Amino acid sequence: MSYSLDFSAVVERLPELLxxxxxxxxxxxxxxxxxxxxxxxxxxxxxxxxRPLRAAVIAFVEVIRNTPFLVQIFFIFFALPQFGIRLNPTVTAIIALALNGGAYAIEIIRGGVDAIPKGQVEAGLALGLHKAQIFRFIVLKPALRAVYPSLTSQFIMLTLTTSVCTSIAAYELTSVAQKIEADTFRSFEVYFSITLLYLVISSLMMGVFAIINRLSFSYPVK
Incomplete structure (x- = not known):
């Protein structure tokens, strides 16, 4: 049986997809x-x-990194109401994305911070800088510069992970695509179209991250 491509249904629902x-x-x-x-x-x-604070962070990172995102978002949306905590799908999606991305961000940023030579910190102390100033200007900014590519790559992955949020009926691209596909039965056309849209979103994100990198972390040329 031959299949005839017809993107008219997608074109008609394009405003919804956008x-x-x-x-x-x-x-x-x-x-x-x-x-x-x-x-x-x-x-x-x-x-x-x-020590308890360090242990709590380590436990948080290990739990998040070693469990599926789908389980995490289900836990927040379906399990927490048993304790009286009820969140709407959008808030749940944001919290789940933040926790998941935060766990990976901790390890990425920590790698950059640990790579900062101790001599730089000692130089800051010798100049009379406060610990907060040392962490902000001498440790954190160079560390973020070093790990920026890894951090942005993780955030691109986090952007694509939003598609999982359709499992709790959060309003996003995949959930709308599923609704259009159910209404029109044009599976190939709908999912081919959102594949292109996800590619566009990822490309836009990468462009924005490149601009931020140039504005925030590039040294001025003298």
Missing amino acids: LACLSTIGLAIAGMSLATIIGILGVIARRSTI
């Missing part, structure tokens, strides 16, 4: 922003002299 792309980007940006904060705070806690 709106869903914006929602996907919104989820990704929210997740990445919180993941970055979690990553930095996690590194600070990981380097703390308080």
Whole structure:
């Protein structure tokens, strides 16, 4: 039996798909922003002299990195209500993305921080800088510069992971595509189209990250 391609159904629902792309980007940006904060705070806690705090960060990283994202988002959405914590799908998706991305960000940033020579820290102390200033200017910024490619690659993966959020009916590109496919029965056309849309989203993200890299981490040419 021959199959006749027909993208007219996709073209008619293109505004819905584009709106869903914006929602996907919104989820990704929210997740990445919180993941970055979690990553930095996690590194600070990981380097703390308080053992229970260090142990808590290590346990958090191990649990997140060694369990599927689908299980994590199901736990937040379906298990937490048993304890009276009820979250809507969008908030659940953002929290799950933030926790997942944050765990990986902690390890990536920690690798960059550990690579900073101790002599630089000692030089900062000799100049009379506070510990917060040393961490911010002497440790954190060079570390972020060093791990920026790895961190952005992880965030691109986090952007694509938003597709899993359709499992809890969060509004994003894959969930809208499933609805269109169910209405039109044009599976190939719908999923081929969103494949292209995900490629466009990833390319845009990479372009934005490249601009941020040039503006934030490049040294001025004299």
